[in-house]
Amino acid sequence: MNADIRANPALDSPYFDLAGHIGSRAYCMDNIYHDGPDDTATLLDVGVQALLPTPIPAPPNRTPKGPTFDIRQSEGKRGLGMFAAQNIPAGGLIVVERPVLVVPYIIAIQTYTESELYAALLGRLSPDTVARFLVLSNCKPASECDAVEGIMRTNAIGITLEVPDGPHPELPTHRAIFLNVSRCNHSCGPNAVWHWDATSFSLSLEALRPIEAGQEITVAYITPTHSRAERRARLKMMYNFSCRCEFCARPAIAVSKSDAMRAELRAFWDAVPSFEAWCLDARMPDHALIDAHKRAILLIEAEGLQTLDYGKHLDAIAMGYGALQDVEQFRAWMWHARDARPVGRDDAARVMQKWINDPESFPVWGWRKSLQRRRKD
Numbered sequence: 001m002n003a004d005i006r007a008n009p010a011l012d013s014p015y016f017d018l019a020g021h022i023g024s025r026a027y028c029m030d031n032i033y034h035d036g037p038d039d040t041a042t043l044l045d046v047g048v049q050a051l052l053p054t055p056i057p058a059p060p061n062r063t064p065k066g067p068t069f070d071i072r073q074s075e076g077k078r079g080l081g082m083f084a085a086q087n088i089p090a091g092g093l094i095v096v097e098r099p100v101l102v103v104p105y106i107i108a109i110q111t112y113t114e115s116e117l118y119a120a121l122l123g124r125l126s127p128d129t130v131a132r133f134l135v136l137s138n139c140k141p142a143s144e145c146d147a148v149e150g151i152m153r154t155n156a157i158g159i160t161l162e163v164p165d166g167p168h169p170e171l172p173t174h175r176a177i178f179l180n181v182s183r184c185n186h187s188c189g190p191n192a193v194w195h196w197d198a199t200s201f202s203l204s205l206e207a208l209r210p211i212e213a214g215q216e217i218t219v220a221y222i223t224p225t226h227s228r229a230e231r232r233a234r235l236k237m238m239y240n241f242s243c244r245c246e247f248c249a250r251p252a253i254a255v256s257k258s259d260a261m262r263a264e265l266r267a268f269w270d271a272v273p274s275f276e277a278w279c280l281d282a283r284m285p286d287h288a289l290i291d292a293h294k295r296a297i298l299l300i301e302a303e304g305l306q307t308l309d310y311g312k313h314l315d316a317i318a319m320g321y322g323a324l325q326d327v328e329q330f331r332a333w334m335w336h337a338r339d340a341r342p343v344g345r346d347d348a349a350r351v352m353q354k355w356i357n358d359p360e361s362f363p364v365w366g367w368r369k370s371l372q373r374r375r376k377d
């Protein structure tokens, strides 16, 4: 079993049935050919393979203008890293990339070793792609696994393919290698995030906040809301490095404050009332919900954690002001929410602009008052 992988929610499934999985799978190797320089070599369950669309549609056309990044040495013993080659706005697209290798999260094959399978898969790629794969970082000692498996464990990103619900909820989850995004180092307050789009078989990397030209582009390898000590222990265990990000380098006095703020953010969604509950409950102050989300934004900005539902908090504040029929604040926060949308998502921005122009067309306009009035009647 491949224990080290980023983002594998399928494995939290209570229905995970490893024995059933092993007993019932058949696999095939194939290639997916793309327009770009690198094809994808796949090892897929035959059922999953049959579900792939042919041809695979092109990724949504949101191509950034000019080169957005370069790969070079990062400071402080972090190896290579990805750096912004131009100023990138919040929500700006950095790169869209197809994987060069895709394998199931669990490979239930006993007749071949994983090394043999990877050798066969690499044999399906161009020599140039293989050369670029083989120089990716490997954090695993030779005593633990061979070099190719080490590269997989260090760089693979968890992706899900489109598989209908069934008795094997682990089936959609795969490990994929992306040659550029693999060069992104980890930060406990990352300035970028990746999104996998199963339909176009592509990964897009987007800025979470403005990134200046020359600044390093970072992502989070683990959930960043844990305490500094927990984050570091987890990174050491999974990726065998002591985190050297700016958030871990803070002085000790700042660490307990940071740990407390992250704990508050981790508990946020369980503690905050739902929008409907706040609308209905007259005992709750008018600004209770809005203030809670404003506090979350404050914490997120202090800790560089825009990866945590930043846009959702902005939406919630705008919605709160809409429910209170506060035109001025509604417009101001809807602007923020609109601007925080990833660049290129024009359909969402258009709808939000319509609400800014005509607040009364906002679907929950005045709800807190009207629901309470209705409750009294």
Ligand SMILES: C[S@@+](CC[C@H](N)C(=O)[O-])C[C@H]1O[C@@H](n2cnc3c(N)ncnc32)[C@H](O)[C@@H]1O
Pocket (backbone or CB within 6 Å): 077, 078, 079, 080, 081, 136, 137, 138, 139, 154, 155, 182, 183, 184, 185, 186, 187, 239, 240, 241, 242, 243, 244, 245
């Ligand atoms: C996926 S690779 C990232 C790119 C890598 N630096 C390279 O040269 O290809 C992951 C490896 O980069 C290094 N790394 C990433 N983030 C780091 C950080 N915050 N502090 C120290 N090392 C880091 C570790 O060696 C880790 O195993």
